[in-house]
Amino acid sequence: MFKYIKNDLPASIVVFFVALPLCLGIALASGAPLFSGLIAGIIGGIVVGALSGSQIGVSGPAAGLAAIVLTAIGTLGGYQNFLVAVVIGGLIQILFGVLRAGIIAYYFPSSVIKGMLTGIGIIIILKQIPHFFGYDADPEGDWAFFQVDGENTFSEIVNTINSISPGASLIAIIALGILILWNQVLSKKAKIFELVQGPLVAVVLGILYYTFTKGEAIWGIADEHLVRVPVPEGFESFIGLFSFPNFSAITNTEIWITAFTMALVASLETLLCVEATDKLDPLKRVTPANRELVAQGVGNSLSGLIGGLPVTQVIVRSSANIQSGGRTKLSAILHGFLLLASVLIIPRLLNMIPLSVLAAILFIVGYKLAKPSLFKTMFKAGWKQFIPFIVTVVGIVFADLLVGITLGLGVGIIVILIKSYQNSHFLHIQEKGNDGHRIKMTLAEEVTFFNKGAILKELDRIPENSYLELDVANTKYLDNDIIEILQDFGSKAKNRNIHIKLVSERGIVDNPEDYIQFFKKPKNQHNNSK
Template sequence: MFSKIKNDLPASIVVFFVALPLCLGIALASGAPLFSGLIAGIVGGIVVGALSGSQIGVSGPAAGLAAIVLTAIGTLGGYENFLVAVVIGGAMQILFGILKAGVIGYYFPSSVIKGMLTGIGIIIILKQIPHFFGYDANPEGDFAFFQVDGENTFSEIFVALNSISLGATIVAVVGLAILLLWSSVLAKKAKIFQIIQGPLVAVVFGIIYFVLTKNNAVYGISSDHLVSVPVPDDFDSFIGQFSFPNFSVISSADVWIVAFTIALVASLETLLCVEATDKLDPEKRVTPTNRELLAQGTGNMISGMIGGLPITQVIVRSSANIQSGGKTKLSAIIHGFFLLISVIIIPTILNMIPLSVLAAVLLIVGYKLAKPSTFKAMYKAGWKQFVPFIVTIVGIVFTDLLIGIGLGLAVGIVIVLLKSYQNSHFLHIEDKSNGKHKINMTLAEEVTFFNKGAILKELDSLPRDTFLELDVRKTRYLDNDIIEILDDFAFKAKERNIDIKIISERGIAENPPSFIEFFKLRPKSA
């Protein structure tokens, strides 16, 4: 694991700087104590990172759960009561892993997964534009279209452009220039620029700029444009930031409902993220999904026990890890330790980091997820890939992550059903022989009730005085619904002077009196 430390250490620094404001912002958007977000980030990095089978995935508090957490805290009567649901939800995830439920992630089409990645990239870009210009009224990590401040994703950008902070914008522009120069020019010039990463340099520049312009009314950066980490006065006040679950409410039905909701949504988000990060992995490694559910469940139980938010694998942090060159799980683990050390030792320094420079880092991450070349490649792949891809993106941008994925999946299923309807059989019409049209119909390898409409339409459209040759030699599964349609057709065929010849692996039969009896003699599945 330590063999790739030269790649994992710089990547972990980038992930740390990406994760820090997100942990705080998601806690803020969730209506939970700010420290709870940091706890979830630390547990997600160290505990889940160590237990997970994913080499490049990074876990922590997820924006997708913020609305659920916000509602649940009020419903359950307090944060300590909510923590009980987090612990139970973690236990349920462990049960999901034991029951091998991780396979569900493989049933999501590639077009939907790519749409999810691209949609999240666009959301990252749109959500960071206000922070880039120093407008920070909206909590970091609020990824929903309609926001808690009454604005939406796009209106927030226009408000930000009318409320530009000059100092924050200067830091963001210079930081973005450093990142682009570092990745496209300097990293190719000397090894030192590969060891020291551009995001770290950009953040250091932001801190120095803040210190030098602290008292300048025009070019300075105000405190509401900075990272805000809780600063304890002493060890007792640090310990006092932890919350513990109130297990006296464990018998409440509401607690169990919230727990199941957390387990289900967190598991689904994790499995989708696993599928997405595996696609982004340059080495194309495959994450064991059931082990991932066990790791996430363990992480959620520990996080809930010490006052942390629910945890999932998170695509923003995972993609930042991949784009920064992370190779093994050591990157996620080190980022967790960085979070832990920073909140204990250097919270004051962290509170000097401008949010605008972190926005510049996330803009690069977002662009790498939503490259124009991705749209071009999906368009060239054909409409069956492009339509679910676009629907997923639009759904994510204008609603939220799970709704967008659900819409993309629904469109993907409709396309599958449509193609199944079209590909149930092959029809070939020959010239007249013996005064009758000869028509060859070859059934597909698997013919299910989805194909009823197409086959029924073809049979009903056969003209009178036809000779139908029905070839089922390649058919390995024939649904009973289809057999009944054929049996009904055999009765109608006599009235229309249609002769039927069946060719199967068992032999040939002409005008069988009953298709049901014929297929009883032939196994429906081979």
């Protein structure tokens, strides 16, 4: 685990700076105590990071669960009752892992996974534009298009025009320039620029800028444009930041429904993130999905026990980890310890970091996820790849993560059905001879009821007095619906003077009666013989 510490240590610092405002913002958007977001980030980094089989995934509070959390806190009668649901949800996730439910991750097409990454990249950029210019009225965790305050993503950007903070904007532009310079030029010049990452330099510069311009009317940065970490005054006040579940409410049916809902959604988000991060992993390692569900379940149960939000593996932090050079799980674990240390040791220093500098860091992360070249690549791959991809992107940007993934997956299934309809058979019509039309139909390797309409249509169009050669030699599976169609056609062929020659693995059937008997065999017997 310590083999790549020179990569993992700077990457963990970057992930820490990305995770810190997200932990606080998601807690704010969820209607939960701010400290609960930090608890979830610490648990996600240290506990889940240690138990997980993922080498580059990072877990923490997820924006995709914010709406569920916000609603549940109200309907369950308070945050402590909600924590019971978090604990139970974690236990359900452990059960999912034991039952090997992680296999569901392998049924999502790559076009949808790429669309998810791209959509999240676009959201990151759009959501950070107001913060980049010092308009911080909206929480960092409010990632949905339609927001809880009645605004939407684009209206927030428009509102920024009348609320630009010159100081926050200036340091953000400088930070962005440093990040681009570091990434494109300096990191290729010397080893020191690989060890000391650009985001760390940008954050330090942001703290210095705030310190030296404090009190300036125009170019200074107001306190509301800074990170806000809870500052405990002593041990008792630190303990007071924690909340504990009210297990007396465990008999409430709504708590169990909420727990199952969170377990299902959190597991799905985690598995999709695992699939996405494995694709981004430069070493192309494969994360054991069932072990990941168990790790997430343990993390959620522990987080709920001490007052934290539910956790999932999160693509924003995971991609930031990969883009910053993280190679092993040490990066995720160290980021968790950095979150813990920040709360205990340097909360006041962290509260001097401008949010606009963090927005500049997230701009780079978002761009790397949603590069314009990817749209061109997907378009060239053909409509079967591009349409599910773009539908997923649009769904995520204009709705939320799960809606976008569901729409993309739905379109992907429709594409499969269309291609299945088209590829059920190959029809070759020869020139009309003395004995009528000569037609050859070759069935695909697997023919199901999806292909029923296409095959029926072609058979009905065969003219009278024709010669049909039906080739099923390479067909391994014939659905019973297709067998019934072929049986009916054999009966009708007599009346239309259509001669049928059947080519199969077991030989050639050149007699209409034998043809009908061939397809009258029981389905299992026929398939076994094939």
